[in-house]
Amino acid sequence: MGRTKDAEPVVRLRNIHKSFGANHVLKGIDLTVGQGQHVVIFGPSGSGKSTLLRTTNLLEAPDSGSVWFDGKEYGPGIEGEDLPRGKARLLREEIGMVFQQFNLFPHITALDNVALALRRVRKVKRDEAEYKAATYLDRVGLLDKLGAYPSQLSGGQQQRVAIARSLVMEPRVMLFDEPTSALDPELVGEVLAVMRDLAESGMTMVVVTHEMGFAREAGDLNIFMDEGVVVETGGRELYDGAREPRTRAFLRAIL
């Protein structure tokens, strides 16, 4: 499934740097994501994977480098280039994000979680927004949970609502930050099933995960990150034939 690197690029990060105080977290990251491509990012804790995803949708502003999306520049940019600049808020409408801790809005129902942005960002009328939200909840198998609040749902159900909340905005790209690592083992499968369906439907995806079954199956482009740099990238063969000793050591440790 998915397409390979020669697909038309949707997102391109070039030479991204990001520090928190003296902590240099991203040290010149380059990443091009093609239309329909499924990118898997893995690496040790603290290597900057989450920061990289948050930089991609400008939840975190990079210190330098280019965040290019669909013809526009959203980051500081590259010296000498003069691309039209885009607004971070509009970029985020086009890029969905799923968080490790789900981050559902606990004070409103599952239905309202999914309908909120339709109503407030897209200004869709209430009835219409709720109908569309319900179809997306149906798509993740939760039509019977419309009226439930997040605290009344299992972790797996919460994460599926969170996926619906992003998908309902019909994003061009979906970012997943360890979507299953906060889940009890028996709940991982239901979330991965939704993600597989999404991958098969042709969605462009960037997934930080240590679920190697999913990664081997869905990852068209696989990236090993360590200490703020991309150590190695490769296709499906990466998992069995990594060249870098650091990649091999990491894969051995988690498999």
Added chain:
Amino acid sequence: MNSFLVIPVLAQARFRPEFIWDNRDIFLGGVRLTLFIAIIAFSLATAMGLAVALLRMSKSRIVGPIMGAYINVFRAIPLLVFVLFVYYGIAIQFDLAISAIQAGILALTLQYSAWLGEIFRSGIQAVSDGQRQAALSVGMSRPQAFFRVVLPQATRIVIPPMGNMFIGMIKDSSLVYIIGVPELLRVSNLLANTTFRYFEVYLATVISYLILTTAVYFGVKYLEKRYALVDVLTSRVRSPFARRRSAQLLKLQEAVTTSRGSESTSGRDSA
């Protein structure tokens, strides 16, 4: 109360509960003004407290510390002293067109805005940053993320401490008696000093405050229950709202289920 005769001190050793009833209009007038002052001052202090909290959390190196100082100063002054200062020290001294009631409300508002500011700040900070990130990630603006996602959650967190603050406000509003505002304590003092029926008068005063604060206590309990998160589809709550909403949701489920068959693309997923 003018119609009441002054009774010799020794003659009134016996407890006369009907004295309270006979003077109910005086007490009720005081209660009314006490409530008026407490509600107005608390509303103003709530609005100002929210502003104080937001400014306090500002990233600016000037605004944040200034609001920090504001909070510390107003919390450090005894309220009674502050009431006297605002009325005699400022309003009267500088001949401002401010009545005693207004001065009292101003003093209460300023001091409570500092307390409430700190409560709001801790409430807002108790909402995890992930909430803000999730709101932004679906395309909401920063103000939308704050007002639609963070603030409603902070509001739930601060309802119990705010209830306590409102109870405090009712009690503290008694301090404006010192500048002659005829609220509950002031009218009680006047009545006691003219009739010498101290026990009856202050018993009625105590009971009045007790009723007011207890009412607020149950009001807060009601709010907490009212805003409890219940799934209208599965709970047995029978409020008209819950019934209407659950009917809407059932219709929505039905509409989506029906459309499933007709649109081959949006089939029901696994899981």
